[in-house]
Amino acid sequence: MPWVAAVARLRARREPGVLVTVATVRGHAPRKAGAKLVVGRSESWGSIGGGNIEAVAIDRARELMEKSEPEPELMDFALNDKVTGRHGVQCCGGAVSVLLEPLPVVPAVAIFGIGHVGLELARILARHNIDLHLIDTRPDMLTDERLGVLGDAMAQIHVHHTPLLPEEVLEELAPGTHVLIMTHDHAEDAALCDAALRTDGLGSIGLIGSAAKWTRFRHRLSTEGGHDAATIDRIKTPIGLPGIAGKEPATIAVSVAADLLVAFERDVR
Incomplete structure (x- = not known):
């Protein structure tokens, strides 16, 4: 499902969500800048490359959903074998920053x-x-x-x-x-x-x-x-x-x- 349709689905359901975007890429990475992932409370649509990056981003997105007034935030990931993430190692060799933008339920x-x-x-x-x-x-x-x-x-x-x-x-x-x-x-x-x-x-x-x-x-x-x-x-x-x-x-x-x-x-x- 395209990310725009996923955002529309969450809005129609009146469910909160988070739009996750690969903001910058340096060196080798699973996805190019601009790749998007939409995270809901129990589902997600799209991909920012899988692996540790995506799993950590999903975890953080769902933490943001529980806040009363969540704000956008950036997450940085170093993709090398010296960095062990919460969900494993990604050793593509580059570095990635990911922007998380809350999608609140509108009035x-x-x-x-x-x-x-x-x-x-x-x-x-x-x-x-x-x-x-x-x-x-x-x-x-x-x-x-x-x-x-x-x-x-x-x-x-x-x-x-x-x-x-x-x-x-x-x-x-x-x-x-x-x-x-x-x-x-x-x-x-x-x-x-x-x-x-x-x-x-x-x-x-x-x-x-x-x-x-x-x-x-x-x-x-x-x-x-x-x-x-x-x-x-x-x-x-x-x-x-x-x-x-x-x-x-x-x-x-x-x-x-x-x-x-x-x-x-x-x-x-």
């Missing part, structure tokens, strides 16, 4: 409702290295023309048009996904709140709306949904940073995005 966000605020929020979040899910029951909100403003996205964008039951998308989301509920329909919002509270493994759950709306929702989630107070408190409303009171879509989007960035930092600690 994931699901926006339910791609109206004025939802689209502004998507525009901001799309500039970050995240998995971004855009969900709406209205097909005209998800046209290629309307989403064209996301054409330069760094994020991997997943578009879900769900005409009837948008809450079904919740079951498809990876563990830890942050959910934002901001549809055009309060009944749809209420159904999504109830379903989100019943979905294991989600990250934060945010609901856009007024204090009056939340009072009605709390009552309904308690009486009709059967959720206790602690469970209902998982839903954050209002969303965004406190103190930013503007109601323009772009202002709300900036506030919500900033609050999410704080949550992302918290997730990696």
Whole structure:
């Protein structure tokens, strides 16, 4: 499997990994500079030459995966019969340096409702290295023309048009996904709140709306949904940073995005 495909596989599985690259070669070595190996928790793809170099690099890569904030690092190997490595001797006669680059699990966000605020929020979040899910029951909100403003996205964008039951998308989301509920329909919002509270493994759950709306929702989630107070408190409303009171879509989007960035930092600690 090509290393690019292996990196994509780890990302799709939401598993950490490490990209190992032969950075420099002096003299004779098993592989030329640029050879790559992708290491996952239980699998690896590609090769940087086998033998002690590769085995030690894999060991170190898996140690890095266990760190909360791993950083890239270089490893140097002398390939001669006077150096005994952890996994044996390689006596090609040269020297090799290997770069290990951690591939962390990227944050994931699901926006339910791609109206004025939802689209502004998507525009901001799309500039970050995240998995971004855009969900709406209205097909005209998800046209290629309307989403064209996301054409330069760094994020991997997943578009879900769900005409009837948008809450079904919740079951498809990876563990830890942050959910934002901001549809055009309060009944749809209420159904999504109830379903989100019943979905294991989600990250934060945010609901856009007024204090009056939340009072009605709390009552309904308690009486009709059967959720206790602690469970209902998982839903954050209002969303965004406190103190930013503007109601323009772009202002709300900036506030919500900033609050999410704080949550992302918290997730990696």
